Amino acid sequence: MLLIVAALAWLIGTWRTALTAVLAMAAIGVLGVWNPSLDTLSQVLAAVAVTLVIGFATGVAAARSDRFERLLRPVLDVFQTMPQFVYLIPVVALFGVGRAPAVAAAVVYALPAVVRITAQGLRQVDPAALESARSLGATGAQQLRQVQLPLARPALLLAVNQGVVLVLAVVIIGGLVGEGALGYDVVFGLAQGDLATGLVAGAAIVCLGLMLDRVTQPTERRTAKGA
Template sequence: MQDLDLHIGEGADAVVNFILDHFTPALDAIAATIGFVTDGVRDALVFAPAPLTIAVIALLALWRVGWKFAIFAVAALMLISGMGLWDRMMETLSLVLAATGIAMVLGIPLGIAMARSRAVQAVARPLLDLMQTMPAFVYLIPAAMFFGLGAVPGTIATVIFAMPPVVRLTNLGIRQVHHEFIEAGQAFGCTPMQLLLKVQVPNALPSIMAGVNQTIMLSLSMVVIASMIGAGGLGNTVLTGIQRLDVGTGFEGGLAVVVLAVLLDRITQSFSAEPQGFSLRRLRTVFARGDEAEPSGTLVARKA
């Protein structure tokens, strides 16, 4: 058994060389498309003034989570700006948003197809298992070989690593929709597409948003690792701290990553339920309750 050699590595090299020899135009087209998306998001985030970005994130946190988290968001973002890591954080955020967007565009339809077809599920499940169990560093090798160095291979490796949760939870959410809802939609004459968009997807939205949240978190962790192939952003700060054994630099980069992770996690989690923060509807409700409560209190005072 010790002399047995299946030459799996040589087979993998042969496959990679075959792809490079015959599919280079397709790889260039994929790289150009992903580069357009990534560069567009990055340029928009870097071009926007820091105070404007902080204000937008604070308003979003106030609306979706609450005023306490909005204050935390402002203080944390000002801290990152004070450490001189604002541009790098925007680069990391752009990679996360681009990778998450691509993962959603590919993953949600795949999850719906898995929920509606056992054949698709039988084929996709082993691939998802492989994507989730493969060590993250392994994705950097083919990404760098096919697409070189930079943000594009980092985004592609991030998409592959982070896509399984949104696929699995979309599949789970669609399958867990109650049969009564589906039967009611069919009774009202819904077409299969109307049944999907108006009954199944709205009822599966909490599960889908949980998948999106997990995809964002995995994207953020992978983007930091992808700095090893030139993805840039906060990963470069962390990598520089490791290479130079500079605890301060590494700590600042890690702290910025943690802040970004907390902000993205809390805000995206809030989209799976009703907003808990400030809203005009809630303000109207509070005033309406106050108007209703005042006559009864006046009546009690008069009786007294």
């Protein structure tokens, strides 16, 4: 697991990025909460995958249609201003208590940011590049696939990073609806006054967040090289 984290962090960053990510994962093992941490990580990755699929598709549609973007804007504003606890009410009503409502709440919480960043990144692509593609006979799909998405890569990577961070922020909230793993340990520690359990679980969540941030956020050197 440490080798996988190191490889991913090295591919997208530098050796310092890889070292930070590996130390964060190693700290989880030292804390003795490896199994619940991987359980939490699996749920976070599942929520992030769903968030990115829906968020990228919606962001692309919003970037290509002004009317759709105007209709979507108030919906995103409402989702971004609602407290995290409010998301639990409808998802628990739909899915009951368990991991599914926790993942669904995380997706709804992180989705607005991913949609906005994706749409903004695509809209800020150099118009001259798009005009050149059109003059060469590129279709709308070809412009999106071969011009807009490559040029908007930094914004898309930022959307991935923000999606990961926001999904992880709902882990503790998910512990209230049967998510288990680290979220449950934090809630249990708060409810029972068990400082050791809650503090260790909280530290493990911080380490997970640090590792995921390093793996999904490219450094300036690598970004410039890729550009």
